[in-house]
Amino acid sequence: MVASLLFSCLFLTCWGGNNNGNNMANFQLNDDVLGLIVFKSDLQDPSSHLASWNEDDVSACSWRFVRCDPATGRVSEVTLDGLGLSGKIGRGLEKLQHLKVLSLSHNNISGTITPSLALSNTLESLNLSHNTLSGPIPTSLVSIMSSVRFLDLSQNSFSGQVPQNLFQNCPSLHYLSLSWNMLEGSIPTSISRCSLLNTLNLSNNDFSGNVDFSAIWSLKRLRTLDLSNNAFSANLPSGISAIHNLKEMLLQNNHFSGPLPDDIGLCLHLKRLDLSDNVFTGPLPASLGGLYSLTFLKASNNLLTNELPQWIGNMSSLEYLDLSNNQFAGSVPASVGNLRSLTYLDLSDNKFVGGIPPSLASISKLSFIYLRGNGFNGSIPEGLFGSLGFLEEIDFSHNELAGSIPKEIGLLSKLKYLNLSWNDLHSEMPPKLGLLQNLTVLDLQRNSLYGSIPEDLCDSGNLAILQLDGNSLNGDIPDEIGNCTSLYLLSLCHNNLSGSIPKSMSKLNKLKVLKLEFNELSGEIPQELGMLQNLLAVNISYNRLTGRLPTGSIFQNLDKSSLEGNLGLCSPLLKGPCKMNVPKPLVLDPNAYNNQMQRNDASSSSIPSRIHHHKFLSVSAIVAISAAFVIILGVIAISLLNVSVRRRLAFVDNALESMCSSSSRSGSPPTGKLILFDSRSSSSSSSLSSISNPESLLSKASEIGEGVFGTVHKVALGSSQGGLMVAIKRLVTSNIIQYPEDFDREVRILGKARHPNLIALKGYYWTPQMQLLVTEYAPNGSLQAKLHERLPSTPPLSWPNRFKILLGIAKGLAHLHHSFRPPIIHYNIKPSNILLDENCNAKISDFGLARLLIKLDRHVMSNRFQSALGYVAPELACQSLRVNEKCDIYGFGVMILELVTGRRPVEYGEDNVLILKDHVRVLLEQGNVLECVDPSMSDYPEDEVLPVLKLALVCTSQIPSSRPSMAEVVQILQVIKTPIPQRMEMF
Known part of the structure; x- marks a missing residue:
């Protein structure tokens, strides 16, 4: 191929030097051929889509995916979308000097774009989206901006700042998308020069800082503005009404604050408005009532206040309305019933009071209605559900509703999710629930329901979550419960249920959580339940159960709190005798009956005694x-x-x-070079800069932490270009691998561990005297600082944030344990190694650093014991130092206790030492475990905190085999959280 190309070049040169006129046209045609063949040589084409591209052809106009301008005969379009191509973008494209359309989207093209790549200034459309391109946006694109109408670089891994001069000359630009990259910094103010721009999409990047909205508002042709999922901040000034044609404005998940602009409703063509997950305050502007074309309005997770205005009913085209998690108060106006096109309504987690408006029955298209977490009272309006035949999800939980559950609820044939929990509903279970063939979640817990569990409840066979706990249900658990073959959560606890546990429960092969505590169940537990291999959590405490526990499954590993209160169960964890259903029970300790069994006489008792x-x-x-x-x-x-x-x-x-x-490296890594891994492929790296004096980066002032494996510094790389903020760990030199090839191999393995809840390892620096690790920087500090070093003026962590942190840590550890063979063990789980990003997401740091040690010598391990007091699994105290996944799980369990209680794992008093896990276990056995919850949390859901504490005690079991895997821990935490249908797919 190379020889052929050289021949072609020589041939063209000779032809061009000795001919003119018509022959010059032939030269130009071959120029296109040459350019495309060179471009093809940089690509891998596994499906041979480009087989027709032949270097011997005089023209490229007959090739697949290529179009030519019939007037000039030159290549004008190259469209290679979705062909599975990989490789890089080479400089062969520079030969296509009449190219107007270049589209390479939905491939696997990677690497950086050469900064000097000079594409034709005739280019009108450039689409490189949905690839794995990385590095900065090349400044060479500036030269084509004068002609480009369509520019899409989305769904790649471009990083750094957008060149400030990119928009200096963009008179033709209509469409710009840089979404789903890793771009940072601010939006260049020169964007205002793109006066014809009608789509601006910068979403899902790392942009931050203030937005110059005056520059945005000047784009009067704009129809779509998407700045969502960044870290932008600023108030929204008035002036938006100048964008007369605006149809979509998506600002969600940023840090925008202040009141909404009064003239936002003067953009009369708006169809979609998303303001959610920001810090907007004040009331909804009255001008919104004039948006008759608006179909989508989402302003959830803000600080919006006042009552919901009457004019809300004027927005007659609304199909989606989400105002949840704000501070709206008062009653919901009856005018909401005028929203006849509405299919989705969410007013959850506000301060609404009064009754549920009966006018909701007029919204016949309504499919999803969420009113949870308010102060709604009174009865559910009669006939409400009978008029809403399209309902798929209903959530009225955590209110003050009374009265009965409407019987017509059994007629909602499309219903999938029904949650009326945590109210004061007083009635029997509604009939005909078994007719709801699509029902997957039924949550009626914490009401005042009475009567028996309907036998036809599971007729559909699709029920996945059934929560009836905390009511006054009585009678037997029906045998028909075995028809609920899709159940993964069954909670019937805190009722008055009697009789035996039906054997038919053994058919529930998907069951993960079974809660039967605090009832009056009696008899032996069916041994068949031991076949339920998916069970993760069981509680049968405080019943009248007798006999042996089922073998297999989780029953043999249950702790005392899950069994106690049953005087007849056979378990070494329980005091007193057990009662076996055999003719002559074996009694090992007759005195445990408190002398209820009296001997008739000495002679008659001697034989049995022997x-x-x-x-x-x-x-x-x-x-x-x-x-x-x-x-x-x-x-x-x-x-x-x-x-x-x-x-x-x-x-x-x-x-x-x-x-x-x-990997792409050749030979050993160079000494004294900073090796940074590619953002998508840790196997490919590039030496970005030579560090002649590393000590200059690691000053005492830059030090932000110190641990067993070394000190950590906060460093900005390349500050002249805006600076990439990273954390650099200077490793202790003793016992660290001293061969560069081995060090490079181990670091690259750790670099492959990419997960949203892991601190990304970006690269390393190696010399025989110094080894540095370059990692992602987490701006919100460590969990240790949030829990134990918090200033009085700093608000404490809320329960939602604590739970999010726990779940994030669990997911990160599960990735390390289950996605690598052999698994990556952290070795040192503790709060100082849990970092938090700006959104309080957990990021695990220092994972697997023991891989960089020559051996786990006694010195390092003993230092780790001292620095992680209370987190070290008990089995590591023996001489063998057998470290495995169960050790991480023990440390995670201790961290759960620390997050919930706000206390350290070991605390020293004047006269005693408090071991946190033992302290919590004692309180749990005494029934006072909520006394240990961190008092700085003013509000928390007991139905989440209690099972989380129990999970912690299971994770800190003295017996390693009794601890769950991290994958199981993730599943348990997801079950503990109040379930919603979107989470059901993972089961």
Whole structure:
């Protein structure tokens, strides 16, 4: 191919030098051929889509995906969308000097775009979206902006700031999308020069700072403005009404604040307005009432106040209205019933009071209605559900509703989600719920429902969540419960249910959570329940159950709090005798009956006594022999395992080295060079700058933390170009891998661990005397600082943020444990290694750094023990120092307790030492566990905090095998959170 290209070049040169006129046209045609062949040589085409591109052709006009201008015969369009191409964008495109359309979207083209790439100034449309291009936006694009009408660079990994001069000359630009990249900084004010712009999409980047809205408002042709999912801040000034044709304005998930501009409703063509997840304050502007064309309005998660105005009913085209999680008060006006096109209504988590407006029955198209978390009272309006035949989801939970559940609810054939929990509804279970073939979530907990559980409740077979706890239901659990084969959560606790647990529950193969505590259930637990292999959490405490626990599943690992209150259960965790359903029960301790069994006389009791004594010794002997046998097997297994582990480690090292050798690097990493990994592929890296004096970056003033593995510094790289803020960890030199090839291999393996809840490892610096790790910088500090070093003027972490942090840590650890073979173990889970971004999302740092050690020597491990007091799993105190995933899970359990209680894992008093996990366990057994919740949290849901504490105690079990996996922990946390249908898909 190379020889052929050289031949073509020579041929063209000779032809061009000895001919003119018509032959010059032939030269130009071959110029297009040459350019496209060179461009093709930089691509991989696994499906041979470009097979027709032949270098021997005189013209490219007959090639697939290529069009020519019939007037000039020159290539004018190259459209290669969605062909599965990979490789890079080469300079062959520079030959196409009459190109008007270049579209390479939805491929796997990667790498950076050469800054000097000079595309034709005739280009009108450039689409590079949905690839994996990285690096900065090339300044060479400035030269084509005078002609470009359409520019789409979205869905890539472009980073850095947008060139300030990119929009200096953009008279023709109609469409601009830079969304879904990693761009930062501010919007160039020169954007105002693009006077014909009608679509501006900068969403889903890392843009920050104030927005010059005066420049945006000057774009009078603008129809779509999307700045969502960034970190922009500023107030919205008036003047938006100048954009007469604006149809969509999407500002969600930023830091915009202040009141909404009064003239926002004068953009009469607005159809979609999303202001959610900001800090907007004050009332809704009255001008919004004039937006008769608006179909979508979302302003949730702000600080909007006042009553919902009567004019809300004037927005007659609204199909979607979400004002949830604000501070609206008063009653909901009856005019809301005028929104006849509405399909989605969410007024949740405000301060609304009064009754639910009966006028809602007029919105016949309504499919989703959420009113949870307000102060609505009175009865559910009669006939409301009978008029809303399209309802799919209903959430009236956490209000003060009374009366009965309307019977017509059983006629809602499309209903999937029904949540009326945490009210004061007083009635029997509504009939005909079994006819709801699509119902997947039924949550009626914490009401005053009475009567029995309907036998036809599970006739549909689609029910996934059934929560009836905290009512006054009585009677037996019907055998028909076994028809609920899709259930993954069944909660019937805190009722008056009696009878036995039906064997039919063994058919619930998807069941993950079973809560039956605080009832009057009796008899033995069906052994068949041991076949439910998906069970993650079970509570059967405070019933009248007897006999043995089922073998298998989770039952053998239940803690005391899940079993206590059943005087007849057989478990070493419970005091007192157990009652077996056998003719002559074996009683090991007759005194536990409090002398209720009296001996008739000495002669008659002697024989049974001897028999019991004989049986007791037999059992003890069997237990002792079994234990000795298990110990012997354990010693043998450990010896064999040590040999196996050595061989396996050698194999893993060889495999990893082989895997890493396929990366783009050649030879050993250069010493004294900063190696930064590509944003999407950690196997490809580039030396961005030579560091001649690393100490200059790591001053004492820049130090922000110190740990067992080294000190951490906050550093701005490339400050002359705006600066990339990173964290640099200077590793301790003792015991660190000293061979550059080995260091490079291990760091690259850690660099592959990319997850939203992990601090990204961006690269490293290596010399024999100094090793540095370059990581993502988290601007919100550590969890340690938020919990234990908080200033009095700083508000405490709220429960939603604490739960979000816990779930984020769990997801990050699950990724480390389950996405790598061998798994990546953190070794050092504690709050100082949990960092927080600007949105309070958890980012785990320092994971897997022990991979960089020559060995886990006693010095390093003992230092780690001292620095992580209370987080270290008990099994690590032995000489073998066997570290595995269960050790991380133990530390995570301790961190749960620390987040919920606000206390340190070990606290020293004047006369005693408080071990947090033991303290919480005692309070749980006494029924006073909520006393340990952090008092700085003024408001928290008990139905979430309590199971989270129980999960923590399971994670900190003394027996490693009793601890759940991190994947199971993630599932349990997702179940604990109040379920919504969008979360059901993960089950």
